[in-house]
Amino acid sequence: MNSWGETFQTFGIIAAELVxxxxxxxxxxxLFNRRVGAKRIQGWLGGGPVVGPLKGVALGALTPFCSCSTLPMLAGMFKAGVPFVTAASFLVASPLLNPIILTAVAVIFSLPVMLGYAAVAxxxxxxxxxxxxxxxxxxxxKRVRVEGEKAEEPWQGLRAEMPGAWRSARSDFRPLVLPLLVGVSIGAFIYGAVPESFLTGFAGPDNPAAIPVAxxxxxxLYIRTEAALPIGxxxxxxxxxxxAVFALxxxxxxxxxxxxxxxxxxxKPRLVATFVxxxxxxxxxGGFIIPLFA
Known part of the structure; x- marks a missing residue:
């Protein structure tokens, strides 16, 4: 179990990092949405219910974000009118599937385990x-203003566009301040209160329910996949x-x-619950499938 000093330090670090x-x-x-334009982004990330999700997963694999860092990108995709199915596949894939993570899994565990993890993700x-x-x-x-709903103004140059991009970033972040602080507080508390022996005790090999429990x-927990692998x-x-390790x-x-x-x-709450x-x-x-590759 971590000390409360370490817990408060964890809260401060995670909160500052996420902000x-x-x-x-x-x-x-x-800036990217303004420079490229909503119509071109829609064209790139369109493609229907089959090709669209593949593009979303590919984009997620190329953006090594943690789970929280995918949200500004997700909001930007909705603003640009990207299809829901594409945005959904990006949301799931981004924190789990990128070359950094796959390389780390191969090095820390093994190449077959990495292939199993990649297939699951x-x-x-x-x-x-x-x-x-x-x-x-x-x-x-929730209703997101789509940039394509109004005539797009020409790109004014980087220096001229930066103040508007900063205002947009602050506007997007404002409604998330309270949820972020609440979530980080709970995550930091769990980090401080849950000892490693608890995890191994409830999700050890002798527990038949180890995988769902993990x-x-x-x-x-709030764990970046890159940091979670050595912990795992x-x-x-x-x-x-x-x-159980990979389920965790x-x-x-x-x-x-x-x-x-x-x-x-x-x-909205129903979609949040569905996501979880x-x-x-x-x-x-993944907990049942990945060991088959080991």
Missing amino acids: ALFLAISFLVA FVGSLLIAASWNALGLERFV ALIGIP LALSEAGMGIG IIGGAGASIPEVSMLTAIF ASILLMAIA
Whole structure:
């Protein structure tokens, strides 16, 4: 168990990191949307219910964001009129599937385990996006102003566009301040209160429910996948099965409490709950599938 001093330090570091990341990414996304234009972005990321999600996963794989850092990009996609199914696949894939993570899994665990993890993250992202789209869950996205709804003004040059991009970033961030602080507070408390022995005790190899328990434990945690992998190796060496380790990693990296709290500014409650349930199912499935590759 970590000391409360370490817990408060963790809160401050995570909160500062997320604020800086959100504002920086929102600023860059706003500039990108203005420079490229909503219609061109829609064209690039369009393609229907099959090609669109593949583009979303590909974009997620190329953007090594943590789960919370995907949100400004997600908001920018909705503003640009990107199809819901494409944005959904990006939301799921971005924190879980990128070359940095895949390389780390191969080095820390093994190449076959990396292939199993990649297959779970890739197929899981596509299935989640397709199922959300088939269920018509787009209606549970809160109203987002689409830039294409009005005539686009010509690009005025980087220096002239920067103040508007900064105002857009602050405007996007304002409704997320309270959810972010609440989510980070809960995540930091869990970080301080949950000892490693608890994780290995409840999700050890002797527990037949180890994988679903690890997935449930992982959801409230805020862990970047890159940082979670060495932790996962330590837990594996402490007695946690590899399936439970990856269930914990996928759950924690894919749907942390800070991310879920911030998603409430973009998604209505039913879609937020569906998102959490989808990541939980993906984490459990990954926990059973990935060990088959070991």
